[in-house]
Amino acid sequence: MLPKHIKRVAVGLAIASLFVYQATYADEVRMKNGDIIKGTVVKKETDKLVFKTTYAGDLMIQWSEVENLVTDKPQYVVLSDGTKMKGPLLETLPGDAKVELKKTEEELEESDFNLMKTRYINPTPDLTGDGVRWSGNINAGGTLTQGNTNNKLLRFDAETIARTLNNRFTVGGIFNRAQSNDCLLYTSPSPRDRTRSRMPSSA
Numbered sequence: 001m002l003p004k005h006i007k008r009v010a011v012g013l014a015i016a017s018l019f020v021y022q023a024t025y026a027d028e029v030r031m032k033n034g035d036i037i038k039g040t041v042v043k044k045e046t047d048k049l050v051f052k053t054t055y056a057g058d059l060m061i062q063w064s065e066v067e068n069l070v071t072d073k074p075q076y077v078v079l080s081d082g083t084k085m086k087g088p089l090l091e092t093l094p095g096d097a098k099v100e101l102k103k104t105e106e107e108l109e110e111s112d113f114n115l116m117k118t119r120y121i122n123p124t125p126d127l128t129g130d131g132v133r134w135s136g137n138i139n140a141g142g143t144l145t146q147g148n149t150n151n152k153l154l155r156f157d158a159e160t161i162a163r164t165l166n167n168r169f170t171v172g173g174i175f176n177r178a179q180s181n182d183c184l185l186y187t188s189p190s191p192r193d194r195t196r197s198r199m200p201s202s203a
Contacts, residue, residue, distance in 0.1 A: 026072030027051075030094075032065050041071050044121035066115065067094045075099075078120040078128055085111055129165040136160035152179040 029037040029051055039053035049061040049069075071089040077099055078084050085099050090110065092098040097115045100108055125131030138158045145151040159172035 030068040126163040
């Protein structure tokens with residue numbers, strides 16, 4: 001038999017862990033087949049919802065099979081007609097969605113819409129025209145050979161890409177340096193530095 005104070009501590013820890021779990025994974029996806037998946041909404045940028053779970057990581061859920069989506073925290077929702085709103089998604093009728101909007105510090109309102117009219121949830125800013133998404137890479141390498149001849153080769157290249165709703169800009173550069181027996185063979189400072197923009201295709 002465990003002492004009473006140890007039992008009380010164990011029960012308290014169990015209750016606390018339950019609250020922590022529920023607070024961390026409070027979102028629900030209710031499927032048309034009756035399944036209910038608990039986790040956290042990540043984003044929807046295509047015809048699939050990215051939904052994070054504790055047991056399977058990020059799930060790719062077909063959006064057309066979702067019947068309801070309920071979230072604990074505010075989500076940035078963009079509809080097919082361009083309407084943008086931010087708030088938690090509330091429980092509502094099957095096939096519909098409801099966002100709780102904050103009008104003032106003390107007043108809330110609700111906006112209802114068909115779930116299939118949802119174009120994005122938590123998209124990157126370049127998809128909505130709200131900003132720029134940056135990406136890029138840096139690579140560096142080199143070789144050193146010692147013996148009858150001492151050869152050194154150094155290579156460095158980098159590229160960064162900025163994407164907006166209508167354009168993509170790319171800037172990159174390469175640096176090469178080769179040396180043999182303390183004699184510099186060549187160096188090439190950024191021969192392909194460039195900037196270009198690309199308009200999206202009409203297809």
